[in-house]
Amino acid sequence: MDNISFSIQNNVIEIGETTPKKKEVPNNNNNINSNMRYFNSSLKSESPLINTSNKPTICFATMCKNEEHCIQETLESVYKYIDTWVVCDTGSKDRTCEIVTEFFKEKNIPGTLYVDEWKGFDVNKTLLFDRCYKKAEYIMHLDADDLLIGDFTFTRGDAGKISYHINVKRGSSVYKCIVLFNNYYKWRFCGVAHTTIKCLDNIHKLTEGDLSDRAYYVISRDTGARSFDPEKYLKDAHRLSEQFFNTLLFDPDELNVRSAFYTAQSYMDSGKWKEAASWYSLYTQLKNTWWNEEIFESHMRIACCMIKMEYADDQIVDQMKKAIDIFPDRAEPYYTMGKYFNDKSRCDIGYTYLKNAKKADIVSVNKKYRLFVNPMVYGKYINDDLSVACYWTDRAEEGIALLEEILSDPEFDDRKERLLKNREHFTNKYNI
Numbered sequence: 001m002d003n004i005s006f007s008i009q010n011n012v013i014e015i016g017e018t019t020p021k022k023k024e025v026p027n028n029n030n031n032i033n034s035n036m037r038y039f040n041s042s043l044k045s046e047s048p049l050i051n052t053s054n055k056p057t058i059c060f061a062t063m064c065k066n067e068e069h070c071i072q073e074t075l076e077s078v079y080k081y082i083d084t085w086v087v088c089d090t091g092s093k094d095r096t097c098e099i100v101t102e103f104f105k106e107k108n109i110p111g112t113l114y115v116d117e118w119k120g121f122d123v124n125k126t127l128l129f130d131r132c133y134k135k136a137e138y139i140m141h142l143d144a145d146d147l148l149i150g151d152f153t154f155t156r157g158d159a160g161k162i163s164y165h166i167n168v169k170r171g172s173s174v175y176k177c178i179v180l181f182n183n184y185y186k187w188r189f190c191g192v193a194h195t196t197i198k199c200l201d202n203i204h205k206l207t208e209g210d211l212s213d214r215a216y217y218v219i220s221r222d223t224g225a226r227s228f229d230p231e232k233y234l235k236d237a238h239r240l241s242e243q244f245f246n247t248l249l250f251d252p253d254e255l256n257v258r259s260a261f262y263t264a265q266s267y268m269d270s271g272k273w274k275e276a277a278s279w280y281s282l283y284t285q286l287k288n289t290w291w292n293e294e295i296f297e298s299h300m301r302i303a304c305c306m307i308k309m310e311y312a313d314d315q316i317v318d319q320m321k322k323a324i325d326i327f328p329d330r331a332e333p334y335y336t337m338g339k340y341f342n343d344k345s346r347c348d349i350g351y352t353y354l355k356n357a358k359k360a361d362i363v364s365v366n367k368k369y370r371l372f373v374n375p376m377v378y379g380k381y382i383n384d385d386l387s388v389a390c391y392w393t394d395r396a397e398e399g400i401a402l403l404e405e406i407l408s409d410p411e412f413d414d415r416k417e418r419l420l421k422n423r424e425h426f427t428n429k430y431n432i
Helices: 071-081 096-107 121-132 232-246 256-269 273-285 292-308 313-326 332-343 347-359 362-368 379-392 396-407 410-430
Strands: 004-009 012-017 058-064 084-089 111-115 138-141 147-149 163-170 173-182 187-190 196-199 208-210 217-219
Touching: 058 071, 058 121, 071 096, 071 147, 084 096, 084 121, 096 111, 121 138, 121 187, 173 196, 173 208, 173 217, 232 256, 256 273, 256 292, 273 292, 292 313, 292 332, 313 332, 332 347, 332 379, 347 379, 379 396, 379 410, 396 410
Parallel strands: 058 084, 058 138, 084 111, 163 208, 163 217
Antiparallel strands: 004 012, 012 111, 138 173, 147 217, 163 173, 187 196
């Protein structure tokens, strides 16, 4: 890749070696208007880019639209680990396309930028993967505002699976998500939002791999152009609810149950508590809800919606108990209720819930569960709220010990002044 060329033809920007071969490819992707032209950067289309090093080759893939404020950071986080790239833009009016092409030209990495008509997440993402097919051994797929954090390692010893889960952090939650895809196989995205992906030709019955124990992870920043739309989540809720009803009779891609769960989540993200609770309740009553982690999460979020809607305490307690009964070793429901009762000055009840949360072990939870684990409500992160409950329930020594445990911890520097003040309150009240 010593001599990288740069050319623009028919809404396709190509960066590659100086003597590439080009051939036109018919557009069979739901009549997407892109006037696309296939560029192969001297790779044979019937064989992925392969090298003899210990690192399998990787093609970075993403879609973008008006992401000039964030996409360069995304590219900076991945470029050291990739061999080629495919970016599909769906109509940027800013400098997104220029940033992408200038970045990869500077880094001397061959690849192709396409400009496409927007048809939908399922259609456009499938097209993205079709364009990546056999350009490298694996596809690394991130959103245009995601960040890959840590020293990404993926060796031939890791290779051989159909896909790979990596930890994703979104806000305070951590979950596993497929980020690497075997590029010897064809893939299709399904759904109007919160898409699923299917391998169309896994004839070798390859299994999924898990890289969630590695030191690297992805941050889902939610800073993309869609995040600027105040009705983003509400629009998703409407699309997903329509998808739910449309798949009641015919559901070849198994989207029906999933549509109910993510309709609920989208309503919750948009602050529509009643609608969210109703859809979560519906999800828990559907016959084909096979994932207990989502049922657990649904019951917990119904309780959270009830808190927002100011239901009676006993109703909220009864609802949250449904989540606790499913996974009593998870801290999230205990912490939510402990914080709730602390805030209502019922710290005796809050203390009991928070003590149960404190008993939960984040290491075993991470090994056992895949979805919606919030590490910020485990272990030392509970000390602050639990110490408040101790103060108001005459548990001075325990409360002071909890504060001392985190006062010298750099992770709590942003609240150190308040924690020191709370320590002083213990001293003044209990003469310790």
